[in-house]
Amino acid sequence: MSQPISDTYAQQLQQMRADLIAQIRAQRGGKIGRAESALDPHDIQSGDWSQVDGERDLAQALDERETAALRAIDEALQRIANGTFGLCTDCGAEIPTARLHAAPTAQRCIGCQTRYERDHPGATPSL
Template sequence: MSEPISDTFARQLQQMRADVIAQIRAQRGGKIGRAEAAGDLRDVQSGDWAQVDAERDLAMAIDEREAEALAAIDAALKRIATGDYGLCVDCGVDIPTARLHANPTALRCVACQDKAEQARGSAHPSL
């Protein structure tokens, strides 16, 4: 991938990273995390424990999703730095620029992504 195109994606990824971090800070609303806040709420509230548990579980799931997003962004930035950005990790072909614009953290070309999703689906058959 050419350097100007890599620079464009690097800026896009850095903005995505800043946005995720800003979202985390806004959602936490302070120095403690949502899980800790939910725990504090549980200690002082004598109300609906099921609702408090559900809110804590949701907060933890959101934290996990945000951590995964940051990890994917950081991995893409590392691939830019090493010159591997835009190459499918499975087959090594160039990932189409349109796909990278739609999903700057993409690891695979569409064909290999489809195969990976099918393999993941067959590993966990539905009941």
């Protein structure tokens, strides 16, 4: 992949990363961590422990999803840095540009991604 094209994807990925971090901070009310947000005194005082547990489970699931998204962005940036961005991590074929535009964190071509999802049913699908 040419340097100008790689630079374009790098900029897009950096923006995605910055937007995701800003979203995480806004949801948590600043730069507080998972432990601090889990100890919200309002939740404890409400008395409805099932609701509190449900909200915490949802928050944890969102946190795991956001962490996975950040990891995927960082891995894509690493592939740009080492010159393998745009190549399928399974078969080495070029990933179509349209796929990379839609999902710049894509690691696999469509065929390999389909096989991966079939072989790993619990895995999070990738575009």
